[in-house]
Amino acid sequence: MQYWREPLDSHRIVIARGELVIFEDRCKGCGFCVEYCPRDVLALAKRFNRKGYHPPEVVRTGECVNCSLCEMICPEFAIFSYAEAPAAAPAGEASEVQP
Ligand code: SF4
Numbered sequence: 802m803q804y805w806r807e808p809l810d811s812h813r814i815v816i817a818r819g820e821l822v823i824f825e826d827r828c829k830g831c832g833f834c835v836e837y838c839p840r841d842v843l844a845l846a847k848r849f850n851r852k853g854y855h856p857p858e859v860v861r862t863g864e865c866v867n868c869s870l871c872e873m874i875c876p877e878f879a880i881f882s883y884a885e886a887p888a889a890a891p892a893g894e895a896s897e898v899q900p
């Protein structure tokens with residue numbers, strides 16, 4: 802994202818990163834998580850799960866920001882996100898993790 806103005810403390814902000822857990826066999830292939838992910842992290846896989854649906858898979862590794870929208874929107878409780886450990890701040894700087 803390109804900002805018109807850059808905040809003065811932007812060098813101290815660490816963007817949160819998330820990891821995903823996908824329970825493929827719970828998925829019914831509705832595509833909500835794919836459609837509404839703000840970072841376009843997911844796509845429906847070509848393979849089928851045990852129910853005969855296409856589950857989501859990560860297509861943009863490292864782009865998840867742990868917003869948990871996919872987790873909240875999934876009607877089958879088939880996808881969850883959790884926070885990755887934040888990267889270390891530059892020496893001598895305190896860091897703030899931003900969602
Ligand atoms: S947690 Fe947010 S950014 Fe990560 S995959 Fe889910 S909707 Fe996308």
Ligand code: SF4
Nearest residue numbers: 828829831832834875
């Ligand atoms: S929202 Fe849930 S059920 Fe729908 S495609 Fe994503 S993981 Fe599957």
